[in-house]
Amino acid sequence: MHAGCTSDRYIAQPSSNFNLNFNMSYNNKSTLSLEDCPPLTFDHSEQNLNGLLHHLKACKIESTTDVTECVSKASTKHSSCLPHERPTAVLYPRSTEQVSTIAKACHERSIAITTFAGGTSLGGALRSTRGGVCIDFKHMDQLLDVHEDDLDVVVQPNMGWVELNQVLEPRGLFFPPDPAPGAKLGGMVAMSCSGTNAYRYGTMKDWVISLTLVLADGTIIKTRNRPRKSSAGYDLTHLIIGSEGTLALVTEAVLKVTILPKNLHVGMASFPSLQAGVNVAVAVLKSGHLLEAIELADAECVLVIQRSGLAEEAVDAAPTLFLKFAGPQKTVDEQIQIVRSLASHHGAEKVEITSEKSRITSIWGVRKCLAHALVAVKRDPTDLFLHTDAAVPISKMADLVEKSNQLVRGNPKSKAWFCASVGHVGDGNVHTAIVCPAHARHDAEELLAKVHGLALDLDGTITGEHGVGMELRDLLADEVGEEGVNLMRKINLLSIREGS
Structure with missing residues (x-):
């Protein structure tokens, strides 16, 4: 996932560096329509870019113009780009100060910036649609501090959540948000991601205390100190979380951590139909018992894992x-009993629940490897991995699963593709995935747009955790309205204007 400024995203404007000519009518508006946006004036000439790289070399900032390296920062196995949607150079800062130096120089030269960390982002969020340069945070991957008594940590953007939890586990602590293995904490902030633990612990926005940021002109700010609550001015921290890199570069984060779950049990239950699994999940949610996680994968998902x-x-x-399951033994025992009873009532073919550590790792590893397994089903390297990220209120989750399945399975063209569904059913977030040849992109995207439309009809969202990126940009207005998008655009343009 990326972790900072991008060149073009769902608000249809660059977030980074270009010259703006504002007039009074712009200044008097609370929102900004696309038609009223000032023209882009990037300068990506060879002379200008070479001048930038020469300046950064003098500042001891590492860079490369290797084409293979540049392409790899915009196109990954999770998300592809067009040939021209790549940076011309990749930069490798080692500190907030070096990131500031890069941003200031790019701002002065009108050069667009994209960023890269773990590379697990979906939906075209890494595309360098305007070219320019990419900041790769690979050297900024440290755990800077652990405050055990305060239950918080200080990290750099390229530290992974998996690596953070490996350090925290011996201390009896853990960080709950758990997207795909390989995701980095800076990108997790940018996308406001979550994962399988969100049903119990919430999403990324619930675990960030403060951020250190570099703005478009190189200005460095810290959004807050470390207390768990503050009423000091605007909530800049949460403005940045989920902004997908359009407002600032995240170079440091103070994150909450919590106590490692005690008495952990993991279970899996297989069913004769997807609907039976949905029915059990809904019944568990209505029981009033709060499990650690509830996930549902269809038969195709399990088959591709195999x-x-x-x-x-x-x-x-x-x-x-x-x-x-986790918690006091009595609570866990009661939850397990309820789950076994519900599973049996709905015709479960097999149920296993265990507290054995090796079995926990093995069983949960099946679920966590799914994203990589779906990508691995490609028959050809040019095949596309497309997906939905729809989420709905819990009461409408069964409708979303059932009707999404009907839309995909009922489409004649989908019979030639690989299609699967997996859901964080505990919080109503369901992913419909399609792997298809590149020539089928239009048809597949048209079908997935119908699934997203279904979610909106059910009072839901087009993206529960993966972000808008480029793939869902045109659908954002269907959710928040044109004026909502115009307000986002205004905020984005103001963040650039004030530093220009």
Whole structure:
């Protein structure tokens, strides 16, 4: 995932560096329509870019113009780009001060900036649609401080959540947001991601205390200090979380951590139909018991996991619920009993619940490897991995799963593609995934747009955790309205104007 300024995103404007000519009519508006936007004036000439790189070399900032390296920062196995949607150079800062130096120089030279960290972002969020340069945070991957008594940590943007939890575990602590393995904390802030633990612990925005930021002109700010609450001015921290890099570059974060769950149990249950698994999940939610996690994968998901060889566990190719339990023994025992009873009532074919550490790792590893397994199903390197990220209120989750499945399975063209569904059913977030040949992109995207439209009809959202990126940009107005997008655009342009 990326972790900072991008060149072009859902608000249809560059976030970084260009000259603006504002008039009084612009200044008097609370929102900004696309028609009223000032023209872009990037200068990506060879002379200007070479001048930038020469200046940064004098500042001891590493860079490369290697084409393969540049392409890899805009196109990954998770999200592809067009040939021209790549940076001309990649920069490798080692500190907030070096990031500031880069941003200031790019601002003065009208050069666009994109960023890169883990590269797990979906939906075209890494595309360098305006060219320019990419900041790769690979050297900024440190855990800077752990405050055990305060239950917080200070990290750089390229530290991964998996690596953070490896450090925290011996201390009896953990950081709950858990997107795909390989995701980095800066990108997780940028996309406001979540993962399988969101049902119990909330999303990324619930675990960020403060951020250190570099603005478009190189200005460095810190949004807050470390207390758990503050009423000091605008909530700049949460303005940045989920802004997908359009407002600032995140160079440091203070994150909450919590106590490692005690008495952890993990279970999986397979069912004769996807709907049976949904029914059990809904019944658990209505029972009033708060489990650690409730995940549902359809038979196609489980089948592709088997074929990928990424999981240690051999699982039957059937719709499968994955569940986590933790807490006092009495509470866990009661939750397990309820789940077993509900699973049996809905015709579960197999149920296993265990507290054995090796089995926990093995079973939950099946669920966590799914994203990589779906990408691995490509028959050709040019095949596309497309997906939905729809989320709806819990009461409408069953409708979303059932009707999404009907839309995809009922489309004649989808029979030639690989299609699967997986859901964070505990919080109503369901992903419909399609792997198809590149020539089928239009048809596949048209079908997935209908699934997103279904979510909006159910009072839901087009993206629960992956972000808007480029793929969902044109659908954003369907959710927040044209004026909502215009307000986002105004905020974005103001963040650039004030530093120009």
